[in-house]
Structures are given as C-alpha cells and as structure tokens.
Amino acid sequence: MASGKPASGEDSLIARYFRPIATDPGAFQLDDDAAALRANGDDIVVTTDAIVEGVHFLPDDPPDTIARKALRVNLSDLAAKGATPAGFVLTLALRSADEGWLQPFATALGEDAAQFGCPLLGGDTVSTPGPAMISVTAFGRVPAGKMVHRSGARPGERVMVTGTIGDAALGLAVLKGGKVHAAASDAAARAMLVGRYRVPQPRVRLAEIVRAHASAAMDVSDGLAGDLAKLCGVSGVSAVIDLASIPLSDAARDLVSRGVVGVEALIAGGDDYEILCTIPEDRVEAFAAAAESVGIAVSSIGTVVGGTSAPKFIDQQGREVALERLSYSHF
Amino acid sequence: MASGKPASGEDSLIARYFRPIATDPGAFQLDDDAAALRANGDDIVVTTDAIVEGVHFLPDDPPDTIARKALRVNLSDLAAKGATPAGFVLTLALRSADEGWLQPFATALGEDAAQFGCPLLGGDTVSTPGPAMISVTAFGRVPAGKMVHRSGARPGERVMVTGTIGDAALGLAVLKGGKVHAAASDAAARAMLVGRYRVPQPRVRLAEIVRAHASAAMDVSDGLAGDLAKLCGVSGVSAVIDLASIPLSDAARDLVSRGVVGVEALIAGGDDYEILCTIPEDRVEAFAAAAESVGIAVSSIGTVVGGTSAPKFIDQQGREVALERLSYSHF
Numbered sequence: 001m002a003s004g005k006p007a008s009g010e011d012s013l014i015a016r017y018f019r020p021i022a023t024d025p026g027a028f029q030l031d032d033d034a035a036a037l038r039a040n041g042d043d044i045v046v047t048t049d050a051i052v053e054g055v056h057f058l059p060d061d062p063p064d065t066i067a068r069k070a071l072r073v074n075l076s077d078l079a080a081k082g083a084t085p086a087g088f089v090l091t092l093a094l095r096s097a098d099e100g101w102l103q104p105f106a107t108a109l110g111e112d113a114a115q116f117g118c119p120l121l122g123g124d125t126v127s128t129p130g131p132a133m134i135s136v137t138a139f140g141r142v143p144a145g146k147m148v149h150r151s152g153a154r155p156g157e158r159v160m161v162t163g164t165i166g167d168a169a170l171g172l173a174v175l176k177g178g179k180v181h182a183a184a185s186d187a188a189a190r191a192m193l194v195g196r197y198r199v200p201q202p203r204v205r206l207a208e209i210v211r212a213h214a215s216a217a218m219d220v221s222d223g224l225a226g227d228l229a230k231l232c233g234v235s236g237v238s239a240v241i242d243l244a245s246i247p248l249s250d251a252a253r254d255l256v257s258r259g260v261v262g263v264e265a266l267i268a269g270g271d272d273y274e275i276l277c278t279i280p281e282d283r284v285e286a287f288a289a290a291a292e293s294v295g296i297a298v299s300s301i302g303t304v305v306g307g308t309s310a311p312k313f314i315d316q317q318g319r320e321v322a323l324e325r326l327s328y329s330h331f
Numbered sequence: 332m333a334s335g336k337p338a339s340g341e342d343s344l345i346a347r348y349f350r351p352i353a354t355d356p357g358a359f360q361l362d363d364d365a366a367a368l369r370a371n372g373d374d375i376v377v378t379t380d381a382i383v384e385g386v387h388f389l390p391d392d393p394p395d396t397i398a399r400k401a402l403r404v405n406l407s408d409l410a411a412k413g414a415t416p417a418g419f420v421l422t423l424a425l426r427s428a429d430e431g432w433l434q435p436f437a438t439a440l441g442e443d444a445a446q447f448g449c450p451l452l453g454g455d456t457v458s459t460p461g462p463a464m465i466s467v468t469a470f471g472r473v474p475a476g477k478m479v480h481r482s483g484a485r486p487g488e489r490v491m492v493t494g495t496i497g498d499a500a501l502g503l504a505v506l507k508g509g510k511v512h513a514a515a516s517d518a519a520a521r522a523m524l525v526g527r528y529r530v531p532q533p534r535v536r537l538a539e540i541v542r543a544h545a546s547a548a549m550d551v552s553d554g555l556a557g558d559l560a561k562l563c564g565v566s567g568v569s570a571v572i573d574l575a576s577i578p579l580s581d582a583a584r585d586l587v588s589r590g591v592v593g594v595e596a597l598i599a600g601g602d603d604y605e606i607l608c609t610i611p612e613d614r615v616e617a618f619a620a621a622a623e624s625v626g627i628a629v630s631s632i633g634t635v636v637g638g639t640s641a642p643k644f645i646d647q648q649g650r651e652v653a654l655e656r657l658s659y660s661h662f
Contacts, residue, residue, distance in 0.1 A: 028480065031565045033549050034378040035410045036478050044375055047365040048420045048468065050455050077364045089379045091422070091466040111461045124381050130461010135422040137379065137468040144370050150363050218364050306405075 005223040013125060017102050021110030024087060027101070029294035035121035037086060042141035042216035044086065044223030049221075053131035056271075057198070063101045064108035068133065071112050073221065074138035076273040080219040082148040082211030083140025086116030087206060091135040093128040116204050141212065152216040153235035153278040159302040161200050162203050164249040164273045169269020170261070171269035183260040189251035196249075200273035205294040210277055213287040214295060224267040225323050228274055228311050232304075235278075239301035239311040243267075243321060267313070268325045276294035278304050339355040344456060348433045352441030355418060355450035366452035368417060373472035375417065378408035380552075384462035388529070388603075393438035394432045396529040397465065402443050404552065405469035407434060407604040411550040413479040413542030416449035416535060422466040424459040437481035473542065483547040484609040490633040491618070493534050493605040496555050499596060500600020502528030502590070506636050514591040518612035527580075531604035536625040541608060543656025544613035544618040550609035555598040556606055556654055560643050563635075566609075571640040572633035574598075598644070599656045609635050 002165050019030050026036045037044055050059055051073065057066050071088060073259075080087055090109075113119050118138060171193035173180035184190045208218050216235055224246070232239050243263050248256065255261050279287045284300065291298045302311075313321045333358075350361050354507045357367045368375055376659050382388055382404065388397050402419060409416055423430075448464070449469060502509035502524035515521045534550075541548050548567055551558045563569055574594050579587065586592050611616045615631065622629045633642075 005601060022576070028482075032412075032414045032481050034376045034414070036473075037375040039370065039374050039475050041370050041372075044367060044368040044466075044470075045365045046420055046452060047485050048422055048453060048455050050422045050424065050457050052424060052457050052459050053619060054460065055458060081363075081365045083365070089377055089468055091379055091381045093381065093383060093424075093464055122376060122379060124379050124466070125460075126381050126383050126464075127386060128462055128464065129384050129385065131459055133424055133457075133459065135424075135455070135466045137377075137420055139363075139375075139377070147365065148659075149359065173406075189523070192346050206431050223662070250614065 004042055005165040005304060011192035013102070016158065017106035018120065018275065021106060024121060026087065026123045027119060027125050030122060035089065037139055041144065043144050043147060045083035045140040045142055045147050045170045046077060047074055047293055048137040049073045049077065050133055050135035052133045055086065061198055063105040067105045067109040068112050068199045070134040070136050071109060072200045072202045073114050073273060074136045075118060075204055076200060076219040078138055078140035078296055079203045079207045080148070080210065080217045080275045081140065082207050083142045084207055085116055086139040086141050087119045087121040088136050088138040088249050089121050091227060092123065092125045093133040095132065096130060102275050113117065116202065136297050141250045146209055148209055148214055148217045150231045150234045153231060153237050153304050154215060155237055155306040156303040157215055157278040157280050158284050158300050159228070159239050159241065159304060160279050160300050161220065161247065161276050162206065162296055162298050162300050163201065163223065164247045164252065165272055165274065166269055167193050167196035167249050167273035169198070169266060170252055170255065172197065179260060180255065183255055183258065183309050184251065190331065191250055192249070200216025202273060203275050203296055206275060206291060206296050207240055209287065209290040209294065210275060211278055213283045217275055220272040220274045220276050222270045224272065224276065225313070226268065231276065236308060238305050238307040238309050239302055240305055241311055241313045243313050245299060245301045247297070247299040262321070264323050266322060267324060332434045335455065335647050344428050344433070348437035352437060352444060353451045355433065355452060358450060359419065361453060366420065366607055368470055372475065376409060376412050376414035376444045376473055376477050376632070378405055378473040378476050379466065380404045380408065380467040381599060381600065383464045389496035392473065392529055398436045398440040399443050401465040401467050402440060403531045403533045404604060405448055405467045406449060406535055407531060407550040409469055410469035410534045411548045411606045412542065413477065413538050414473045416447055417424050418450045419467050419469040419472040420452050421454035423454065423456045424464040426459060426463065426588070434643060447533070462630055477542055478546050478625045479541055481547055481549050481562045481565045482569050482637050484562060484570055485546060486637040487637040488546055488609040488611050488634050489631050490559070490570050490572065490635060491610050491631050492551065492555065492578065492607050493537065493627055493629050494532065495583065496603055496605065497523045497583050497597025497600055498524050498527035498580050499602035500597060501583055501586065502526065503602070510591060511586065514586055514589065515546065515582065516629050523580070524582055528602055531602065533604060534627055537606060537622060537627050540621040540625065541606060544610055544614045545608040547612060548635055549604055551603040551605045551607050555570045555603065555607065555613040557599065562607065563642055567579040567639060569636050569638040569640050570633055572642055573642045574644050575647045576630060576632045578628070578630040595654050599654060600613050645650045
C-alpha cells in the first residue's frame with residue numbers, strides 16, 4: 001500500500017479510505033513499500049487468517065461486520081498466545097472498488113484498530129473476478145520467549161474456556177434459514193446469535209492473564225472438539241470433557257433443551273473465537289479471579305489426562321458421547 | 332496453519348506439503364496458531380504483496396514459478412528497504428487441493444526460502460470458488476531506525492536502478508501472443524523474457540548496500556515511470572531521466588531498435604522487481620563498486636531536481652517525451 005503522485009486508481013483508493021486509519025508512526029502514512037515494528041526487546045508474535053466471501057462471511061453481510069471479523073479472528077489468535085496487539089497488514093482482493101462498500105469497511109476497521117490498540121500498518125489491494133477475500137496478518141508483542149504454545153498441556157491440569165460455545169454456529173444456521181431459524185423464534189435471540197457469527201469478541205484483555213497462568217492455549221475457531229484434539233495432540237496428552245459444563249448462552253441452552261440441536265453439534269461448530277486453555281490446578285483460582293477482573297467469564301470444562309487417544313466427551317450419566325464430526329475443514 | 336490430531340483435510344495438506352519446508356524454530360513446526368520473530372534489537376520491516384491468477388500470473392504458469400514469484404515480489408520490497416529477510420507467512424486461496432499443483436509449489440517455495448534465507452513461519456489455507464490467490468507477508472530486519480524510505484530523495488542526487496527494465500512486461504506480451512511474440516523470433520530471447528515475468532530476481536544481496544548508501548529506495552513493480560513518480564512525490568522532489576540510459580537487455584534493445592516497442596512502453600510496464608534508488612553524488616562510486624562486488628549491475632539514469640512537477644523523460648535529442656501511461660493500476 002503506497003501512494004504518491006500521480007494517483008492511480010489503486011493509490012487513490014488507499015489514500016481515501018485507508019490512510020486516515022493508518023495513524024501509527026510505523027505505517028509511514030502508507031507512503032512506503034513497507035512498515036516497521038520498532039524493536040523494544042519483545043518477541044513479535046505473527047498470525048495470519050483470511051476470510052473468504054461465501055465461506056467465512058456471506059455476500060450480504062454488512063461491510064462493517066466483515067471488516068471487524070477479518071481483524072478480530074486474528075486478534076483472537078494473538079490473545080490466545082498471550083500477545084499484546086502491535087499492528088496488522090491487510091490484503092484486500094475485491095471485484096470492484098465500490099465506495100458504498102469500502103467506506104463503511106474502512107471506518108469499522110479503523111474503529112476496531114483503535115479499540116483494540118492494533119493499528120493498520122500497510123497492505124495490498126488487488127482486483128479479482130472471484131469472491132472477495134480479506135487476508136490479515138497481525139502482530140503482537142510478548143516478553144522474549146513468553147509466547148503461550150499449544151504444546152504445554154500436562155496431565156492433571158484443568159481445561160478451561162472463555163465465554164460461551166456454539167453461538168456463532170447457531171448464528172450461521174439462523175442466517176441460512178431452516179430449523180434453527182424457525183426454532184429461534186425470539187428476534188433478540190436470533191440477533192444475538194447472528195451477531196456472534198458476524199462479529200467475534202476477541203479476548204484481548206485476557207492476553208496477559210493467559211500468559212501468566214496457562215500452560216497451553218489456542219483460540220477456538222474450527223470447533224471446540226476439534227481444536228481441543230489439536231491442542232492435546234501437540235501436547236502429547238488427552239482430555240476428559242464434561243459435556244454439561246460446556247458454557248452455553250441462554251439462547252443456545254434453550255435450543256438444546258428443546259431438542260433443536262445437540263450440544264455435540266455446538267462443540268463441532270466453528271467461529272467461536274473463544275480461548276481454550278489448560279491451567280495447572282494450583283492456578284485455577286487466580287486465573288478465574290484475574291479473568292473476572294477484566295470482565296471475561298471462564299469455565300472449567302474438564303481435565304487433561306495422560307495418553308494419546310482422542311479427548312473423551314462425557315454426558316451427565318457419565319457415558320462417553322461419540323462425535324460424528326469434530327470441526328470444520330476447508331478441504 | 333496448524334496441525335495436530337485428528338488430521339482434517341486442511342491439516343493434512345499443511346502437514347504434507349508445508350511442514351517439511353517450515354524448518355525455522357520460530358515456525359514451531361506449524362503446530363501452533365502463531366509464529367514468533369525473536370527479539371534481537373533490530374526493527375522488523377513488514378511488507379505484504381498478493382498475486383492473483385489471471386492478474387499477476389497466468390492459469391497455465393507452472394506452479395513452481397508461481398510459488399517463487401509470490402515470495403520474490405516480497406523479497407524485492409525488503410531489499411529495497413535495506414532489510415535482511417527474516418521469514419514469511421503465506422495465505423493460499425485455492426479452488427482445490429490438487430497434489431500435482433501443491434507438490435511442485437511447496438518444493439519451489441522451500442527452495443527459494445532456503446536460497447534467500449527467508450523461512451516459512453506459518454500461514455492459512457482457504458478454499459475459494461474463484462481464481463487462486465497467494466498472499467505473502469514477509470519480514471526483514473534492519474538496525475533500529477535504519478529502514479530505507481521512499482521519502483529521502485534530495486535535489487542533486489543521482490537516480491539509479493538495478494538490472495534491466497521492461498523484460499517482464501515483454502515476457503507477458505510474449506505469453507499473450509501478438510506482435511511481440513512474433514517479433515521476438517529467437518526462442519532463447521523469448522524464454523529469457525518469459526522467465527523475467529514469471530520468476531523475478533529480487534536484489535536481496537543489495538539490501539545492506541542500499542542501507543549504506545541510498546537516500547531513498549523502492550522496488551519497481553508497477554512500472555519505472557510511475558514508481559519514480561511515487562518516490563519523487565513522497566520525497567517532495569522531481570527528477571530528470573535520460574531515456575537512453577535506461578538499462579535494457581539485449582532482447583529488449585533489439586525489439587526497441589526494430590520499432591516493435593518503444594522505450595516509453597517498457598518504463599510503464601510492470602513486474603520488473605528491480606531496485607530504484609537515489610544516491611548522493613559523493614556516494615555513487617562506492618555504491619556502484621559495492622553492487623558490483625555482489626554481482627548486481629546498477630545504472631545511473633538521471634538526476635533528482637527540485638520542484639513538485641512529474642519527473643521528466645528526455646530523449647537523446649534532449650526533447651521531453653510525454654508518457655501516455657505511467658504504470659499499471661488495479662482499479
């Protein structure tokens with residue numbers, strides 16, 4: 001992203017919509033080929049996630065929610081790694097430069113960048129005849145060597161998760177119509193679920209707390225069951241999860257209690273962007289108190305155990321529940 | 332990019348093709364949500380460039396050349412900023428996971444990563460019904476505060492450029508058929524021009540030399556004329572360029588001398604990935620000698636002058652040549 005003279009189409013697009021939100025000194029007003037993250041002794045944590053029209057967002061989704069989701073799915077990764085946001089770069093692949101779309105997109109992106117302290121540092125704008133795609137690479141800072149990994153879970157530790165699980169998958173189901181839309185007859189409940197799909201709530205305020213207490217962490221993006229299996233696999237452990245302790249919103253609980261969806265479907269649905277982490281038993285209390293102090297609910301959902309088998313999910317009668325599907329996969 | 336158990340389609344794709352080339356310790360074997368660039372006191376320079384099928388590469392281009400181009404256009408940016416490569420992340424948007432395409436793509440990417448000392452740190456793989464797109468965000472290191480900007484050019488300095496200009500634009504013209512293909516009757520010349528389009532030669536070895544000598548620099552990606560105008564615009568200066576001194580390959584010079592193309596078209600064509608820089612007069616000799624010592628040809632093509640008018644291009648008779656088009660624009 002760069003703009004000088006003379007202004008070509010791409011350059012004036014950048015100047016008009018994105019320069020006003022690129023206020024960090026390291027962005028050089030988007031006038032250069034590159035940005036700079038100044039050295040301050042911290043490691044730089046790097047994460048990249050792309051969202052594609054028709055896959056991660058719907059063609060009719062409002063541009064402001066698309067912008068927020070593109071950034072927030074990356075902020076969620078940084079938080080799970082214990083990293084404080086430092087900035088991001090953006091690749092926008094669009095069919096056309098539609099002002100009615102770009103203006104609210106850029107405005108919302110700027111608002112989120114300011115809210116989460118993660119400034120736009122640069123990017124690239126390309127035209128494509130295909131579906132729109134927004135790729136974000138985000139940077140965070142951690143003290144040297146202190147990034148929280150997926151690989152640190154140890155038997156005996158508590159498995160914990162933030163917020164509620166399954167709302168975003170239900171929100172997508174509402175948008176697609178069908179039985180969930182029909183069953184979620186309360187407009188406020190429907191709006192909440194759709195909002196959770198369109199605009200994730202990255203747990204940025206939990207980053208330092210995760211760093212202080214978690215032995216392993218990741219964000220839940222492809223479904224709690226599958227993501228837990230990944231964390232356990234990399235850590236060389238297994239887990240036993242109590243299905244009844246999976247935190248659900250009132251709207252989700254209502255749908256489960258009426259038999260519209262099963263909790264198994266909710267933990268295999270994606271787009272939660274909550275933090276899944278393992279906490280040593282003697283730190284659980286301090287972790288929960290610190291999370292509460294920043295207004296983030298955390299729930300204990302099970303225990304890390306030894307072995308390399310897939311995590312087990314146990315119902316209220318103590319029976320293991322087989323899951324047909326663990327997570328969403330692109331291919 | 333992350334893979335644990337159980338392997339989903341996306342995860343096994345990553346494990347199979349990309350984990351073998353993600354050998355840097357900061358990539359955590361692609362087993363985590365994020366990578367880490369370890370603090371060593373340097374600033375981190377960040378650049379991002381995407382290439383789209385049908386726009387920046389052709390559907391029939393070999394997958395190995397597409398991989399190399401995706402990485403090299405970013406390495407070119409780093410070199411122009413005086414930065415030593417430190418790693419990159421990749422977003423691959425593909426219609427399908429075709430092994431016959433992915434294997435040579437990943438192998439070539441790994442070879443280039445090793446050759447240029449720029450390891451794969453992570454990425455994201457998404458499916459798209461549209462054209463393939465490869466977005467790379469690359470990182471480089473410079474001593475604190477030492478990134479080379481576009482904005483430092485001052486009147487009286489020399490305008491210099493590496494390599495030769497216009498070959499890639501001619502290579503694209505060859506691939507598209509038409510008069511350039513017909514005129515470039517020598518198969519070796521055609522192959523050279525196509526090779527320059529498909530596989531840029533980033534001037535990575537010049538990075539430290541640019542940092543030591545250049546007052547301003549950028550890479551030439553959208554056409555020399557337009558890119559020079561951008562550099563001058565940001566620096567608040569103008570320039571006078573001697574068209575006869577623009578460095579051309581033998582193949583390009585032959586086509587110009589036979590009237591097939593004009594030099595104006597070559598300096599408005601894109602995809603050169605050479606370095607354009609301004610060098611204070613008293614450093615020109617040292618810059619040229621240092622460039623020669625790493626085997627990179629540099630040419631003096633004009634002078635920075637005061638004022639804010641567009642750069643002037645002068646022919647051998649000293650007349651100003653008007654350019655119809657300065658550069659390629661996506662919108």
